[in-house]
Amino acid sequence: MASEGAHGGPQSSGDYIQHHLQNLQVCKADGEWVWNHCAGNPMTINVDSMFFSIVLGLVFVWMFGSVARRSSVGKPGKLQAFVEIIIDFIDTSVKDTFHGKSRLIAPLALTIFVWVFFMNLMDLIPVDWLPKVGALLGVPYLKVVPTTDVNITFGMSIAVFFLIIFYTVKNKGFGGFIAELTLHPIAPPTKGAGLIAAPFIIAFNFVLESVSLLAKPLSLSLRLFGNMFAGELIFILIAILGIWQLPLHFAWAVFHVLIVTLQAFIFMMLTVVYLSLASEEH
């Protein structure tokens, strides 16, 4: 390879890619905590994803909290103006989209948007910088973008899935939830000769509606994961090129900024839309 070789002697480009796609993992094998020998062990924790996602969440809470506590009406500072722009944007989006009554939705949307945005933003840090710092501290593998880890995105989307079910049951009752799953989109006949067909129609409705219900968290998480993973992989592939990497890195990074913001926005909007559909009164 042209200019790399810093991770201990010459290594092939395949090894470089594999090295950068490997999480820092800890797992329990035979009762002992083991680092990084966790292939195939389901009880594995990706320590680097957890670390960065928790740190970025705390940064978000601290930043917005400190602005809220020290907000001044007459002379807003730049940070306060920036935070106000974001909050206003989320407020408008939620007001336009959410047609129910809930005090949770706007803070939830704000958290999802800013947290996912910060996590995605880590992708713009040059590929080798943080892993090199990590190598100096004795950390062998470091993936710094939490949203390239399927576990993080699925964690968030499963939480949204539980919220969808909770809001459906809260606003329509448990009977309403079952009715929504079995009586849409084809209303089964309730009298006359068609009554024979009713169980089949209910079963058909149930299959369609449950696939549609399960597709929501699945597509939410895989959309975010796929976009971020592909972006990170292209950064790694460009980094292999040696001296030609600079203009390509710049071009891809400019495009990736759009994708980063868009994916955070989409995750938030779809969460609000799904929760709005769940809270709809007929």
Add this chain to the structure above:
Amino acid sequence: METVIGLTAIAVAILIGLGALGVGIGMGLLGGRFLEGAARQPELAPMLQTKMFLVVALLDAVAMIGVGIALYFAFANPFIGQLQNAL
């Protein structure tokens, strides 16, 4: 073994290529309708643009899932591991 690697490479190409084809056609149609709508009623252009980006990201989703799976097969092919275990 060569068959498996060769066919995996073709599968990766099909995954990425067909995804890109579908998304390209879809985005082209979407962009055309957006421009028509904005030309008809310029005052609605910002609102239409927001909604257009919403649909762009939804279209991206399935193509990106395909790209993610394809890149996984390109760099961490599970079939090779299975083959080596079987040999």
